[in-house]
Amino acid sequence: MFNYDNYRVILSCGATDMRKNINGLAEIVYSNFNLDPRDKVIFAFCNNARDRIKLLVWEDNGFWIHFKRIEKGHVVWPSQSDTEITMDLLIDDLKNIIMAPGIK
DSSP, rough: OOOOOOOEEEEOOOOOOOOOOOOHHHHHHHHSSSSOOOOSSSEEEETTSEEEEEEEEEETTEEEEEEEEEEBBBOOOOOOOOOOOOEOOOOOOHHHHHHHOHHH
8 A cells, every 4th residue: 555656757847726535536547647547647737826735546446535735835736738638757756746835
């Protein structure tokens, strides 16, 4: 459980509505990214204020959703452009984004 070292990481550029649950995030992955949310991928989402992050992960027989609320500061998160709605990352890159929020 929680060993994601061999998982691919796909970051959703821009803001995502954090009211979305597992089904809502899985629908974004399927419809907007044209990917199967049950692949061996960590899908990362962030809100507009950049102080809340959700990770959607399929593991064995079900989804995990990990949620982090940053109490002080915010993360550096890429904006969505017309040509780029996702970004591939290494697991260490995702850890750095999540664990080292900028203080403002």
